[in-house]
Amino acid sequence: MKLVKVKFCGISHVQDAITAEKLGADFIGVVADTVSPRYVKHEFVKILKNHVTKPVVIVKVNGTIQRILNEGKEADIIQIHRVLSEIEIEELLSSSIKNLILYVPASREFEGYFRLVISRTNYMILLDKNPQNRLDLSIAEKWLKEYYKTGIGGGITPQNVREYLYLDPYWIDISSGIETYKGKKDSSKMALILKEVREWKYTR
Numbered sequence: 001m002k003l004v005k006v007k008f009c010g011i012s013h014v015q016d017a018i019t020a021e022k023l024g025a026d027f028i029g030v031v032a033d034t035v036s037p038r039y040v041k042h043e044f045v046k047i048l049k050n051h052v053t054k055p056v057v058i059v060k061v062n063g064t065i066q067r068i069l070n071e072g073k074e075a076d077i078i079q080i081h082r083v084l085s086e087i088e089i090e091e092l093l094s095s096s097i098k099n100l101i102l103y104v105p106a107s108r109e110f111e112g113y114f115r116l117v118i119s120r121t122n123y124m125i126l127l128d129k130n131p132q133n134r135l136d137l138s139i140a141e142k143w144l145k146e147y148y149k150t151g152i153g154g155g156i157t158p159q160n161v162r163e164y165l166y167l168d169p170y171w172i173d174i175s176s177g178i179e180t181y182k183g184k185k186d187s188s189k190m191a192l193i194l195k196e197v198r199e200w201k202y203t204r
């Protein structure tokens with residue numbers, strides 16, 4: 001039985017990254033975009049990589065594809081957290097970048113976008129809340145079955161993580177649900193998520 005992979009995102013303190021890795025997180029996420037209250041400079045990735053061995057994911061929202069790829073080059077994986085145009089997807093495909101996570105809002109109106117992404121690329125996908133802050137779990141459940149590299153995030157907490165694990169994702173993404181305050185992670189909440197994931201393997 002496979003273990004669902006876990007990304008802890010929005011990390012802005014080196015110690016939280018070290019703790020996340022020690023506890024067993026698979027990916028360490030940082031948000032290097034000024035739209036975020038968890039904003040870190042992209043140079044922070046280089047600092048983190050001196051302290052952790054797990055893949056560091058840099059999350060970017062705005063900017064041209066060229067700029068995102070350039071500013072994310074120190075990271076192991078770049079997560080682009082906006083809906084892209086077809087032209088932007090083609091631009092990614094014609095670049096040498098392989099390790100990407102593309103955000104796809106999990107709601108019916110983005111079905112066409114989901115189909116475009118899975119037909120044109122083989123990047124990882126993050127199903128997350130739509131711009132109206134809603135996540136359709138039944139749509140997510142359907143899409144998770146269609147493309148194995150798909151993960152889910154958007155409001156996961158230690159209390160509700162089983163509802164998301166039940167959808168059988170390849171990976172899950174958690175930020176606000178493991179925080180003491182924006183950008184500061186709580187080690188006991190991180191540990192609870194990882195405990196639920198490990199126990200899930202045995203209870204299914």
Ligand SMILES: O=C(O)c1ccccc1NCC(=O)[C@H](O)[C@H](O)COP(=O)(O)O
Pocket residue numbers: 009010031035036037038059061081126128153154155156173174175176177
């Ligand atoms: O965290 C932010 O502040 C943020 C801002 C803008 C774009 C993306 C952002 N975060 C992405 C993530 O933290 C995760 O990839 C995912 O959305 C899970 O977030 P949460 O619902 O807080 O667990």
